[in-house]
Amino acid sequence: MRVECAPSRPARAAANAHETRRTTLKQQLHSLLATHVARMIDSGELPLAEPPAYVIEPPRNPAHGDFSTNLAMTLAKPCRKAPLELARSIVAALDVPAFVERIEIAPPGFINFTLKSGAMLDVVADIVGAGERYGESTQGAASYVQIEFVSANPTGPLHVGHGRGAAYGSALTRLLRATGARVHAEYYVNDAGRQMDILALSVWLRYLQAQGVSVALPDNAYRGDYIHDIAVALAARDGARYLATPVLPDATTHVDPEARLDAAIAACRGCLGEERYRAVHAWACDAILAGIREDLAAFGVEFDEGVVDHFTTDGDAFEAHQRAAFATGAEALALQDAFELHISGFRPRRGCICVLRRRWTSARDRG
Secondary structure: OOOOOOOOHHHHHHHHHHHHHHHHHHHHHHHHHHHHHHHHHHHOOOOOOOOOOOOEEOOOOHHHOOEEEOHHHHHHHHHOOOHHHHHHHHHHHOOOOOOEEEEEEEOOOEEEEEEOOOHHHHHHHHHHHHHHHOOOOOOOOOOEEEEEOOOOOOOOOOOHHHHHHHHHHHHHHHHHHHOOOEEEEEEEEOOOOHHHHHHHHHHHHHHHHHOOOOOOOOOOOOOOHHHHHHHHHHHHHHOOOOOOOOOOOOOOOOOOHHHHHHHHHHHHHHHHHHHHHHHHHHHHHHHHHHHHHHHHHHOOOOOOEEEEEEEOOOHHHHHHHHHHHHOOHHHHHHHHHHHOOOOOOOOOOOOOEEEEEEEOOOHHHHO
């Protein structure tokens, strides 16, 4: 059995640097020849308005040097000269770069360049000099790019599929920034909707179990161990605040499992009341997000901000959120501090839901 191992990271970096250096030297040779062709056109020696197409590439036979060009053969017809004669005149007129060891002519008119033995190693000094900024450019300096990636709903831990998106999005963000682009990396947090209600219900029922209440989870509720951990932490913080005796639907009243789950969510909200229900909802969401942030940080993935679908049924808070979207100066700063949010946009969704932007940290992280 034959096993092939991928090259190590240093080996890949060295190979990439070597290829980059080769490309740079090729570009310098191309520029050198292009300058000579332009002089031929200006002097009238080459009766063409535009230079002909020619190539510079590594020859098939390494004995013929590192690069070879067919320039003389492309100029032969318009100049009415033999390719070998043209090749000799071109070579005689070139300012030979310091990295070129020798230039040779081969029939029927190829010009072959052999580089000095250390030419490829000059890039090492460039790498050492540039440090971590080696390879960066200003090519994308005029661009502003927004990249949203991962954006897993906060209903459970990240999985391998999210890891793939995180690696791809983070790599794309870093590559674009290396070209000088202004990149805004964003994680969209959807804390609205039925899935989040299922999370709140699941955590509350596990909380009741932790408090000694005999209650069963619906079959299609969230049942991972993380739900138990979140519920136990909630009980440790708030004690018996959320104790109640729910009357949950069963198969006799709701045959369809999904309808039964929706009825259980309604029963949860009814038992707790909106304020306590929102507190459980927010605790569960924040706990999941804290785990997600921790996993992504360990993975080396960073975001500029999280965009949050934020519930509110408080009319005053709703109006303040809306006002903050259009506020300026001191008023905007005061509102942002009051809500611990960086609010940069507002749009209503499904009634009293504000779409807010906040720093990629939670109030819990900030202490």
